[in-house]
Amino acid sequence: xxxxxxxxxxxxxxxxxxxxxxxxxxxxxxxxxxxxxxxxxxxxxxxxxxxxxxxxxxxxxxxxxxxxxxxxxxxxxxxxxxxxxxxxxxxxxxxxxxxxxxxxxxxxxxxxxxxxxxxxxxxxxxxxxxxxxxxxxx
Amino acid sequence: xxxxxxxxxxxxxxxxxxxxxxxxxxxxxxxxxxxxxxxxxxxxxxxxxxxxxxxxxxxxxxxxxxxxxxxxxxxxxxxxxxxxxxxxxxxxxxxxxxxxxxxxxxxxxx
Numbered sequence: 408x409x410x411x412x413x414x415x416x417x418x419x420x421x422x423x424x425x426x427x428x429x430x431x432x433x434x435x436x437x438x439x440x441x442x443x444x445x446x447x448x449x450x451x452x453x454x455x456x457x458x459x460x461x462x463x464x465x466x467x468x469x470x471x472x473x474x475x476x477x478x479x480x481x482x483x484x485x486x487x488x489x490x491x492x493x494x495x496x497x498x499x500x501x502x503x504x505x506x507x508x509x510x511x512x513x514x515x516x517x518x519x520x521x522x523x524x525x526x527x528x529x530x531x532x533x534x535x536x537x538x539x540x541x542x543x544x545x
Numbered sequence: 546x547x548x549x550x551x552x553x554x555x556x557x558x559x560x561x562x563x564x565x566x567x568x569x570x571x572x573x574x575x576x577x578x579x580x581x582x583x584x585x586x587x588x589x590x591x592x593x594x595x596x597x598x599x600x601x602x603x604x605x606x607x608x609x610x611x612x613x614x615x616x617x618x619x620x621x622x623x624x625x626x627x628x629x630x631x632x633x634x635x636x637x638x639x640x641x642x643x644x645x646x647x648x649x650x651x652x653x654x655x
Contacts, residue, residue, distance in 0.1 A: 499612055502609050505616070506615065506616025507616050507617075513551050513618075514618075
């Protein structure tokens, strides 16, 4: 019973986190492509959303996810190991994007161009995670 | 956003990072100086089974905040290297907390 509730909490947090992550990535990508693309107000709003919603959602994703893996005794499964690797990479990317939003809110610093490729990468990671969790091919 | 709001936000980020740095440093000490000897000399393997994941989570939280701090800019490479390397060394978390406190004081001084 508690497992199902944890799973629901995990999925809800994943939805909030991936949505917020995409918003942050698209905003930073717009800046990386064209400096004047995103206004100061947008940067501020997205930055605030990231601090108040996306980052707490990430913490819930980790907390509920680890609890689920322990309860379901999933540690050791290859699909979970691969998924954990992808989630660690996405968390690190989230850290970079959150830092970039802070930097952009503070100054007109140039944004590294490689960040403009992050939105499709996040979508790809989300799709890979969905396949790993639902199909469990390994 | 005004300059004072930016400063308040940076201060809050540094305070969070200092708190996590202290937790990371303390859990590393508890792991190395208490849990590991308990496991090897007293046979209490449960000590490392509890402290290991707790320190692991604190370490991950610290690294995540460090990534955010570095991406946010305003830190030199030697400073970043010191903040990263010290997290692996016992008592390093406390050294990092002092570095962060110094930066907080600089930022708080108008």
